[in-house]
Amino acid sequence: MEKSRVLVVGGTGYIGRRIVKASLAQGHPTFVLMRPEIGLDVDKLQMLLSFKAQGARLVEASLDDHAGLVAAVAQVDVVVSAISGVHLRSHNLLLQHKLVEAIKEAGNVKRFIPSEFGMDPSRMGHALEPGKVTFDEKMELRRAIEEAKIPHTYISANCFAAYFCANLAQMRTVLPPKEIVQVYGDGNVKVIFVDEDDVGTYTIKSVDDPRTLNKTIYLRPNENILTHNEVIAKWEKLSGKVLQKIHIPADKFLASMKDVDFGTQVGIGHFYHIFYEGCLTNFDIKDDEEATLLYPEVQYTNMDEYMKRYV
Template sequence: MEINKSKVLIVGGTGYVGRRIVKASLQQGHETYVLQRRELGLYDIEKVQMLLSFKRLGARLVEASFSDHRSLVEAVRLADVVVCAMSGVPFRSHNILLQLKLVDAIKEAGNVKRFLPSEFGMDAGRMGHALAPGRITFDDKVTVRKAIEEARIPYTYVSANCFAGYFIGGLCDFNSLTPPKGKVHLYGDGNVKAIFVDEDDVGTYTIKAIDDPRTLNKTLYLRPSDNILSQRQLVEMYESLSGKRVETVLIPEKDFLASMAGLDYIGQIGVGHYYHIFYEGSLTNFEIGAGGVEASELYPEVRYTRMDDYMKQYL
């Protein structure tokens, strides 16, 4: 017998990940509310139109503002589950700590049975050693986690690893989102394993988890086994699919770290994150312990996108 599906409030629904979560929530049959920030209509017609497209699909728009605590409380009271997908990347907008206001609203409302804060990348709880200035992303997420747990709000943290759109087209080259014109830079020997996930699958797994007792107060890791790949394997995959040879240029660890000195703040953050992923292997150098579960094992019915299929769109 199917359990009653939770009502879901999605904050940050017009963002890169948020829009996928909204669609997944609707597709999986949840009564779906999307927060519409009161300030939005003043400056961003594209986001307003996206919100209206969600409305046409069946979502309900809820107007509120982070500068108005009462409006947040009222929005939260409409739902059983709150999912936040506010941007945590500095080249868009770094709004992670705004979630502390959402935590306060959830605490006061008292009805929310699960909160999924904006995580979706590397597991912030494992990145206490991260390089500055990029560590701000992880430090802020840990600050939000601490507030959630101190408020005794039930939670699930989603660690989605590498969004395929940012990595697959350019074969993980730091400077490109599209296939190389002849050569690609390999980090170290190019053999460190990372994890790549289709963005739509991130939305699907996230919504699958919200009513699942197995994910309560745990981290949900998206580690689909076929998508645990090294950069060198991605290059070989591209060569096989395209029939083109790619020249590889190795970047020693010390040279990659030294490149940070000539970059602006945003570039330095990017280099730091790439270093942890492709030199340290921070996505794959640990076993999922008692505090975590793995999405593709919990939900084998999800036919996740393999990276060879994802790569074909670039050819």
Template sequence: MTYPSEEMRKPSRVLIAGGTGYLGKNLVKASLAQGHPTFVLVRPDFVSNIHKAQLLISFKQAGAHLVEGSFDDHDSLINAVKKVDVVISTMAENQLLQQLKLVRAIKEAGTIKRFLPSEFGMDPARMEHAKEPANVIFQQKMAVRHATEAAGIPYTYISANCFAGYFLAGLAQYNQFVPPLDKAVIYGEGNHKVIWVDEGDIAKYAIKTIEDPRTINKTIYIRPPLNILSLREVVGMWEKLCGRVLDKPTIHEEDWLITMQQDKSMTFETRVAMAIFYHIFFKGELTNFDVDGKEQLEATQLYPQVEYTSVERYLSRFV
């Protein structure tokens, strides 16, 4: 018996749930760019949101297929899933457990060759000790993992570390998305290594994994070598690029924890963000372990042909 060569294989059909979201739109573009027939799950009421409607029409014009489906309509999810070979979810943090409905539909359809649940940040399997309330997010991601594995669905988990738009663009200044020109707060000593990854690159690597037999039932970490830098190193790089010396006050770990735990006026989302900042910048938990090369693989080693965006090149756009 002969098997089709790599070149002769038809590209996998990909369904993206959450395609109008922050990372989802990048995945739609990357899937199309890599030649995959791309389907975007849309709710029946999408026409009532002008931003989503315009984005979805732009996807359609680029060649994507819009598939109506609702997480409250099991049959519609099954119908959507049966159109494709691969399902990628980029559900928002307040919708993570909705993916359990998607897992049930994938299991019932029985045709999916790979499922990428909504992960893309820190590896939840390493965050059992996470501070409240971030622990809730990680527990929900693990619940989706457990359901996926119990259903026997082939999966790939993507750990992409720090999204550049959220963290790098504002030099990790909370709720700031362009680099400051006067002051950059440093968390603790500011010397823990952090991994900063452009969202477009995350999408490119994620799409690369969906047909790769090496990545089936594995966790893939995206760790671009040039982008493993401490906050102090990133701030220093920005100072050189913009030609200024910034004031760099520090926040001590104890003060951060006191604010995080005692300020009852903060929203749930803010408290989650502060807890994640704590683990990244005060404890250095993005780089305090090695990728084992067996159950865990590193994306830039798997796909050296992908030209990723360096921290310096990313920041240079703001000069």
């Protein structure tokens, strides 16, 4: 079967670059949107040029130029958005709505994967403020996609390993702690960790798969469904050092939301849902919605291997 032509929007981002890599590796004609707003960002330009050297085609268009965006979309079969949500959430939402409008007008796209890649927003209607807005905006975009009858797949990738596992889930750091580790509650809530390169691989695997059409696909690598205590124990075994553990009860953790900046408040809320509530694992899914069962040929990275690079 002929591979779909894939356009990646946000291809220089944290997950976007991995999606580009996976698309090229899996033999798809790969297009990467090059936005003129790149300005003087030499690092991003060099990354784009490296994609080009590997066989990707750079397509110049601004998300603020509707006609140019429609022309870019018209060249491909699949659009994957990996627009970063690190900055202003509402800005991310606006850009993705512009992309939806372009896809709707072009009328040729067989699959659209919006920028989600985290918790399933359809299960987060109860989320704490102020972080609830991040899920509400994703649901708003989903409604726009579905109302436009755009074929789609939503990817729920759970916790990126570098941000949640390698640092033993400690906030405000990406390195493992050296002496003391904070443990959320009793540390026995199951959490799902996924290698970021695997996110790219599974995302691209789904684009031509009729089984994933108009569905949410969950990344649940069985070996990477771990409690906080299990993650800490893995690190202690790898490093040969036992850490002092300080257990943080839920009320104390939530109280830390007071008098901190907006971004930290959002992070605390998300951590609460993940590590205290178990929002990633407290529901069942069907076999045809789980990526590792759909694609058993993919050798995903387990967290023992992932954390070795930090020793």
